[in-house]
Amino acid sequence: MLKFLVRRTLTMVATALVLTFVVFWLTNLPPNLEKLAKSEASARMTDAEVESWLERNGHAQPLLKRYGEWLGVAPGWTWEAADGTVSGRCIPRGTPPEEAARFCGVLQGNWGLSTVFKQPVSDIIATRLGLTGILMFWVMVLMVPSALLLGVLSGMREGSRLDRGLSTISIASTATPEYVSGVVLIVVFSSSLVGLRWFKGTAASAMDGITFENFFLPVLTIALYGMGYIARMTRASMAEVMTQQYIRTARLKGAGFGRVVMRHALRNALIAPFTVIMLQFPWLLNGVVIVETLFNYKGFGWTLVQAAGNNDIDLLLGCSVVAVVVVLVTQAMSDIGYVLLNPRIRVS
């Protein structure tokens, strides 16, 4: 077990390094840097001025060196101006350079400063991720049980009228992207057009306090999209289990249909969808982008949009680190959980 975890962790670290490097490279392409210089200093800079600004701010160094600095494994850059003042990556404005640390990267807890929000990236991500976490939690609470129910009900009698009806629902819900279902839901449940006005069309107030009224629509929008997918997987798994010989054994023991489904089929049918459910976590993280923007809920997805739209390099990098970690951790969890659920699987 320990050996497996260590090996698994090492692979994850290596994957994380590669992925963050790719993102770092893409966000630090020359045009991005030029834009950064113009937005930070002056929009009317000449090309020569841009170059010298980049040089003064450590952006002219080789890519690997910059990545190392950002990560915190290479010493931060320093720049001695003509007047003798020393500035550098690790030297906050107004402190003497002697007191500054040599390394200041992600590993040291220094995630950089957001150029849009004028706040440390780590603070922004912590608050925003918290908000999105709440959203994701409620989405899972709604999505997983209803998807499993839908899948089990339609898979237990493959080809029946119930199956066809429920399958149509789940296919329709997966086939409708959030930006369609979200808009439709807002129109139906919160606009004067239909006049139901049951829920609020914006979740901005949910950031201060969640109520059923202000939070249900964004949760439902995401849940609907993911639900159909999990339900289809569960259905396939359930339908396969129902053809197994041990189900026949149970039937010919004299067990009724309900008992066959509940006692014999259910646990076996849930092994396969478990992986799919774990895969939903990273997907949710990206999936919230649209819904958070649509409902003006300022969570992780909304932050990502802001960062990307405003060439906020440090914030974008911070967001991608979080996304990479979430993907890798949920993957490892799904592998381990799969082994624990299924007594027959052994990882080698």
Place this chain on the structure above:
Amino acid sequence: MEGKPVSETAPASPTPILEIENLSISFFTRTREIPAVMDFSCTVMPGEAMGLVGESGCGKSTVALAVMRDLGRNGRITGGSIRFKGRDLAELGPRELRAIRGKEIAMIYQEPMASLNPAMKIGAQLAEVPILHEGLDRAAALDRAREIVAAVRLPDPDRILNAFPHQLSGGQQQRIVIAMALMSKPSLLILDEPTTALDVTVEAGIIDLVRDLAETQGTSLLFISHNLGLVSDVCDRLCVMYSGEAVETGGVEEVFGAMRHPYTQALFRSIPVPGADKTLRPLVAIPGNFPLPHERPPGCNFGPRCAYFVAGRCDAQDIPMVPVEGYARHGSRCIRIDEIDWAHPPAPPPVAPPLPPGEVVIEARNLKKYYETRSGAFGGGMAKVVKANEQIDFAAREGETLAIVGESGCGKSTLAKLLMGLETATEGTVLLEGTEIQSRPVEARGPDLLRRLQMVFQNPFDTLNPSMSVGSQIQRAIEIFGTRRSEADRRDRMLELLDLVKLPRAFADRKPRQLSGGQKQRVGIARAFAGEARVVVADEPVSALDVSVQAAVTDLLMEIQRKERTTLIFISHDLGIVRYLSDRVLVMYLGHVVEIGTTEQVFRPPYHPYTEALLSAVPVPDPKVARKRIVLEGEIPSAMNPPPGCPFQTRCRWKSQVPGTLCETEVPALRETAEGHRIKCHLTDAQLATMEPVIRVAD
């Protein structure tokens, strides 16, 4: 003369447990109706064991499922009736049906592993039966389960009740399925090929258990099997089925003593019997293939393959079941029953004289293969060594057939992999015509070596590429072996090979799915012999095929071997076929060679105690063959944790005759008891000499 149909009514007294009359079952697909069973009748009296025999696809399992009323959505009873204790099963509602299933009629299945719920503990699965049918509470039901587990002779019932199915061996799983069937003391037990997935020595134990339990509880049995020997062992009466119809029915002695249907006779003559060799009781293959359900011929279904077929009579009308004169309750579905001379079946083809063996072609010396496995769920835990092969020594000569016999887990497949280069040896040498090949994996073997050492696989269904035509697969093999340079040459060679395996040349353009199992295996054989192989390793080449085509494929293999003077290493668990085709036999147990010698020597005393048990476990359908029953206790030990000393000491019935703790402490030497005959046993020559033959053939 056309007699009146046999009505299967019992002599006045007790009501039959099961009465099936003129039953017809069809499966309905979108396009057509496929009849699976036609006009089937049989009666099972209380305490009687009825056997249903036939090849796969003959409809015997369909009859069983119809009795359970579990034909699925596509299956329907289209005629006739099934009465259980006088009640018509077709008229029962779902609730009444549930009350009968598992309580009055219980079923035992072919694959115990698949029939047990993998995610439920054994105890819970067993306890469910009395909970459902008798309303017992959980504790009482578990107590009952514990009793029954002990009754099916499983050790340590508490541990077993707490185990999951995958933690038990195949034999133990089948005992659990039997226990589940017996939980509510049913009056009818249906056994659908209950031992087909098990080893012979385990099978013998299961069969004994079923017989004993049925006798003590007075349960009637409906025993379904393709194995004539097993049925004659277990049953009082039997019914032979062919392509959806019962062709012959009667008491076991009557049917085997006086066969009155050409199919029964042909099937019987195509099965090798371990007691007899090829000259005494030659195999006679049944020509042709089993008809598919929608391609049945008019009239008699067996007509096209029958030696007694008369055009215009046998294919003119439906053939009724007629009583056999002079016997009660013995019937046959043959229109020419009175015209055929049953005592003198058509003469078998002449047997070719044995080949004189040539030079040694392949040789193994002190060959060992150990695997390392880890026990923990995440690959941690203690490293364990699986000793799959321990000290294998043998040599095989040109034109010789060396059979390797043993039960699953004995290491015979590992040995095949070592020879083929799919695994490399841990120790020892393998010499092919003087070259060492034991540490050369198959990727590193050049075309010439590949060509000279080839393999015929067990399962012809999975070993052919489904998307390539048969001809191009054979041509591809020729290309890899590098024996023919040009495309045209290779095509010629491929067509020659098709001739060699007696397939029509037109088959070259067919896809594997258009071929029957026997035809696919012929393609597999053609591929193996494509480059004039010197040694062919055949790993259970016929065990996946229907009984009636096994003989034909076996004969073909021998004929090609004779023609090409190839050395054949024939791996099998079927002692009958081994006796029939091999020149020498090597018996393996737990990775050890326990006995090696010529076929005569191995099948005649003195035996190794394991060989003796193995021979006695083979069910023989021939009433002229008498055999001694030796049922081995316990399971085959795991190769991960082999017993100390002699590998067979935990199950050996001769152990008490060896003084002291020799058997527990020391591995015996493989010592020569006669020229070319070696036995790995501590018994002295004098003790070995007292052994009696297990199988005797009466004159």
